[in-house]
Every structure is written in structure tokens, then in C-alpha cells.
Amino acid sequence: MDQSIAKLELSLDGKINNVIKRIDEVAASCDAIGVRQAEAESRISALEDDMTPLQARVNELIKSNSELASQVLDLQARSRRDNLRILNLRESVEGSNPVLFFEKFIPKLLHLSVSDISIDRAHRTFGPPAAADDRPRPVIIKFHRSRDVTTVLSAAKRAGDLQYEDRPLRIVPDIPPAVRLIRRGFNDVCTELIKRKVRFRMAFPAVLSFEINGMKKSFTEPKRARAFLGGTVTNENN
Numbered sequence: 368m369d370q371s372i373a374k375l376e377l378s379l380d381g382k383i384n385n386v387i388k389r390i391d392e393v394a395a396s397c398d399a400i401g402v403r404q405a406e407a408e409s410r411i412s413a414l415e416d417d418m419t420p421l422q423a424r425v426n427e428l429i430k431s432n433s434e435l436a437s438q439v440l441d442l443q444a445r446s447r448r449d450n451l452r453i454l455n456l457r458e459s460v461e462g463s464n465p466v467l468f469f470e471k472f473i474p475k476l477l478h479l480s481v482s483d484i485s486i487d488r489a490h491r492t493f494g495p496p497a498a499a500d501d502r503p504r505p506v507i508i509k510f511h512r513s514r515d516v517t518t519v520l521s522a523a524k525r526a527g528d529l530q531y532e533d534r535p536l537r538i539v540p541d542i543p544p545a546v547r548l549i550r551r552g553f554n555d556v557c558t559e560l561i562k563r564k565v566r567f568r569m570a571f572p573a574v575l576s577f578e579i580n581g582m583k584k585s586f587t588e589p590k591r592a593r594a595f596l597g598g599t600v601t602n603e604n605n
Contacts, residue, residue, distance in 0.1 A: 443543040444571055449487075449513050450541035451520070453506040455534055458496045461506070465489035469508055476529060476536075477522035484519065485511035507541055516540075549573040552589040559596055 453469075461468040469489045474481045488509040497503050510516055519538060523529065529536040542550070550573045560567050560577055567577035575592055576585045586592035 440543060440545055440572060444546065447541040447543065449510045449516055451508050451510070451516055452539050452541050453508065454537040454539065456503055456506055456536060457532060457534065458491075458503045460532070461489065465506075469506070473508075473519060476531065477519065477526055479518065479522055484515045486515075487511050546572045553586075553592065556586075556589055556592045556596065 461472075466486050466489050470484065470486050471481065473479070473484060486508055489506060491504040491506055494504060510519075520540070523538040529538065550569060553569070553573065553575050556575065557567065560579075563579070565577050565579050567575060569575055570585075574585055574587055576583070578584070584592075584595060586595070
């Protein structure tokens, strides 16, 4: 009997020792995990501290880039302020001397005196000539005087629908591509204003202004203009 108890105690001691050993191993592992966690937290904290000045620098660069982009856009617009574009004019109709052609063509088209305008340069936009069935490349005309641009645009507005060789023509300002893209966002708003017979104007670079229901409004963001017009529809229906 005593031997059996001794064997049982010995067996239990062995098992208990194994359990204790395993517990010690788990405790050591937990301690190691705790150390690694503390190290990770320390590194994360250090990275966060490093990120603060970096984020501030990034914000400065974003602001600087935005300002530079705005300045470039302004310079592009200023370099084009004496330019106009003629759209949908048949390719090669201007011949080998486009300046001479357009100094006669524009006054005749708009019923102006030949002496009213003076042209420095005239050329198509870059790219291969369009095929007969494709849309012709726009013509870019550089006028000698800024007032000539105003004269031509005013005459084109008075003339209404322009045509040449049974083709509808348009004479428009030579606006930088980036500005055209921004203004395109207002297309649906302008369409809605036309439907309501509300006169509007687009100031540079893309500021839509109009007066409706006795209120003068200006918008630089299409979504705000849409929201405003949506509100006026609701008010008019109430």
C-alpha cells in the first residue's frame, strides 16, 4: 500500500513539475511578448513624432504647389488673352498665308471694316490635318491689339449663328485646357440657366455669376451652383 502511494506521489510530482515548467515557459513567452509590444509602441510613438513635422512639410508643399499651379494658369491665360479660336472651319481653307486670309475673312464674316483688326499670327492647333469627315482642327488667331479681341467677340455675338461654306462656325476665347476642363463642370448648370432664361457670365478662371429671383450669385464650385438652383426650384414650386 505504501509503495503504491509512493508511486502515485512520484507520478503526480512529475506531472506537476511538467505543468509548472509549462507555466514558466508561457510566462516567459508572455514577458517576451510584453517586451516586444513595449518596443513596438516605442517605435510607433517615435514614428508618430517624426510624422508630425513631415506632415506639416507635406501640407506646405501641397499649398505651394497649388499656388504655383494657380500662377501658371494665370500666366497661360495672360499669354492667350489676345487670342481667339475659330471652330469648325474647313481644313486648309486659309491657304498658305493664313494671316492675310483671316484679316479679310473675319471682317467679311462679321460685317466689320478691314481696318478694325490686325493679326500677328494664325495657325491650326498641333496635330495632323483632319480627314474630310472629321472635325477640323481649331484655328488659333493672335491679334495685335487686345481691343481687337473684344471687337470680334462682340461682333460675333451680334451676328448670332455664323456659317461659312454651309458649316456652322464658332468664335470663342482661347482658354487654357485646364480652365476649359474646370468650366466644363458647369455645363449642366449653364443648361439649366438657359432653360430658365437666366443670363449668366463666366469670369476667369471659372466663376459663374448670374441673377435670379432678385439675388446676385457667384459660384466657383458646380455642386454648390446645382444645390442653389435645386433650392430655387423647390421655393418656386411652394
